[in-house]
Amino acid sequence: MANRPRRGRSVGRRGHFEPSTEPSTEPSTERRTELSVSSSQSAPVDADAVVTIANISFSPSTVEVKQGETVAWVWDDGSVPHDVVFDSGPASLQQSDGTWEHRFGRPGTYDYRCTIHPQMTGKVVVS
Numbered sequence: 001m002a003n004r005p006r007r008g009r010s011v012g013r014r015g016h017f018e019p020s021t022e023p024s025t026e027p028s029t030e031r032r033t034e035l036s037v038s039s040s041q042s043a044p045v046d047a048d049a050v051v052t053i054a055n056i057s058f059s060p061s062t063v064e065v066k067q068g069e070t071v072a073w074v075w076d077d078g079s080v081p082h083d084v085v086f087d088s089g090p091a092s093l094q095q096s097d098g099t100w101e102h103r104f105g106r107p108g109t110y111d112y113r114c115t116i117h118p119q120m121t122g123k124v125v126v127s
Contacts, residue, residue, distance in 0.1 A: 047072035
């Protein structure tokens with residue numbers, strides 16, 4: 001059952017990482033965060049911004065938050081798996097439903113993507 005998608009509300013590791021400045025050509029070494037399981041499909045109550053993953057896109061593709069605030073990603077694309085991977089920093093597991101969140105501790109611009117669908121890109125701007 002290793003390929004079975006995670007279900008429900010999942011919470012990512014709340015760490016700090018540097019904003020991206022240039023695209024990396026190095027092989028990916030990011031850590032995948034473990035997700036907890038529950039039956040809730042709604043966004044976490046402590047999220048300051050929410051990005052919906054649907055129709056093979058991130059919506060909105062750019063969110064703005066203040067330092068110390070949290071962004072939640074909510075999977076709503078049927079059985080299509082996606083992940084959220086930052087150019088430098090944390091990453092969600094590949095999943096087809098549930099949520100994942102991250103708290104941003106430093107100002108900057110953080111670019112992210114879905115590794116399964118290269119056209120899916122997004123940005124978090126932290127002031």
